[in-house]
Amino acid sequence: MTSGQNPTLPSVLGGPAIILVQPQMGENIGACARAMLNCGLTDLRLVRPRDGWPNEKAIANASGADLVIDNARVFETTAEAVADLEAVFATTARSRDMIQRFVTPRVAAEEMRDRHNAGHRVGVMFGPERTGLVNDDLTLAQTLITVPLNPAFASLNLGQAVLLVGYEWFQTGDLPPERFLHTGQTRPATKAELVNFFEHLEGALDRTGFFTSPEKRPSMVRTLRNALERMDMTEQEVRTFHGVIAALTGKRKNQS
Incomplete structure (x- = not known):
């Protein structure tokens, strides 16, 4: 089998960001970078890679996917990465x-x-090799991807998972934009705007005594965030809900 590399051919690039949360081995990051460039994906984001960054083993295992490796960005938290x-x-x-x-x-x-x-910025999160994503990371996503494989042996390594998702992405290249087009003078809310809204809401609920059990608060917060994520809110809707919270907590502009 040949290397599959031909610099004389045009490259098909662009697509969702790939976010690797706490990847454990440089070899796996390199395998993901290689899989990404196979599918024209170049935006690699790393959240607290265990063995640090840059990583020589990642470079070696990327097998020439330097475009991905050289432009990879490192973040301290998943929320910052998305x-x-x-x-x-x-x-x-x-x-x-x-x-x-x-x-x-x-x-x-x-x-x-x-x-x-439709012009939206999109990303796919992948969790650590041994444990996968934790629930608090999953609340940052609108949709979860699960692969229908042999129920008795559904384990994929990190590079395989990225390649599988990337391949399906690459195969949709001829599809026209038909959904998720927002009308009016607005756009989809970014994750930073949503997290800011979540924190505003949760702070207001703390002050009003909504969370009566400290032990149950984390699961209740995740339930609220998951429900709000599924709404797929626009930037205008987020600002409106900020106003709703302010009004309900007594911070009206005309309040005496």
């Missing part, structure tokens, strides 16, 4: 005790392509 994105998908191998929407990679790829073609 802050500028307007739609985030997250991969998980397990059904969790959370109410969220699950789709296959093929369905996710079609939705990502529609959003991308």
